[in-house]
Amino acid sequence: MDWGMKNRMSRVFKPETGRAVMLAVDHGYFLGPTSKLEVPRETIEPLIPYADSLMLTRGVLRTSVDPGANTNIVLRVSGGVSIVGPALENEGITTSMREAVRLNVCGVGLSVFIGTEYERQTLLSLAELVNQGEEYGIPVLAITAVGKELEKRDARYLSLCCRVCAELGAHYVKTYYCEDFEKVTRSCPVPVVIAGGPKLDTELDALKMVANAIEQGASGVDMGRNIWQSDHPVPMIRSIRAVVHEGYTPEDAYDLFRSLKEKGSKKAASV
Ligand code: R5P
Numbered sequence: 574m575d576w577g578m579k580n581r582m583s584r585v586f587k588p589e590t591g592r593a594v595m596l597a598v599d600h601g602y603f604l605g606p607t608s609k610l611e612v613p614r615e616t617i618e619p620l621i622p623y624a625d626s627l628m629l630t631r632g633v634l635r636t637s638v639d640p641g642a643n644t645n646i647v648l649r650v651s652g653g654v655s656i657v658g659p660a661l662e663n664e665g666i667t668t669s670m671r672e673a674v675r676l677n678v679c680g681v682g683l684s685v686f687i688g689t690e691y692e693r694q695t696l697l698s699l700a701e702l703v704n705q706g707e708e709y710g711i712p713v714l715a716i717t718a719v720g721k722e723l724e725k726r727d728a729r730y731l732s733l734c735c736r737v738c739a740e741l742g743a744h745y746v747k748t749y750y751c752e753d754f755e756k757v758t759r760s761c762p763v764p765v766v767i768a769g770g771p772k773l774d775t776e777l778d779a780l781k782m783v784a785n786a787i788e789q790g791a792s793g794v795d796m797g798r799n800i801w802q803s804d805h806p807v808p809m810i811r812s813i814r815a816v817v818h819e820g821y822t823p824e825d826a827y828d829l830f831r832s833l834k835e836k837g838s839k840k841a842a843s844v
Pocket of ligand 1: 597598599600628716768769770771795796797798799
């Protein structure tokens, strides 16, 4: 791997732990103003100090993130469809590699829709993006998307998806946590990070999912709704960091969550 590629990978996966806490705030690219992400700057700004990188579109980057903010960017470069259109899977590349270089990003990400009518189109987009990424030293994140079919998230399907992405040259892969997750990570020769999916009932549930994923070989998270749809997003991302980077158990991380939440409420009451 060339120096530039290695340098960018190490901005996402912290060399101290080899793991990543990526904050996903790209949902608007097909969902529009998602709940609690209606005003992106308000959601993103307090979380920046605790995220190793942000995953977002160029539109939200330019409008809602201070260029002086000390953060790393993984740019969402696929899209072209929306939740109210006929086929979420019919994505193409929306943003050029030249634009990614101009924005000084440390990675680009696109979704692939394996097993759908658009499998070939999205996989060839991945392959083409990898060709360009290799040329410019920019790592490519492949996202194994399931669209509206959340029930597809099992180890058999996701391990196939992750492996196909790695074979096409993706530098790392984002997928969903599932039962027998080790099957997914073991057969994928590049790092795997997990998306959180729709918000779980409790923060403890989300922390348990992250801890299980890490224990079963995940290299981190690229998570959104389970952080910023929490009523206490900063304590939540800090507790997730504790699991990913410091090996906290979910129970210890939940204690941390509760104490940070209480400190936050006391501080707010004293203002
Ligand atoms: C889909 O909208 C994006 O790829 C998200 O970045 C991904 O689903 C992670 O976000 P969440 O944890 O909310 O699922």
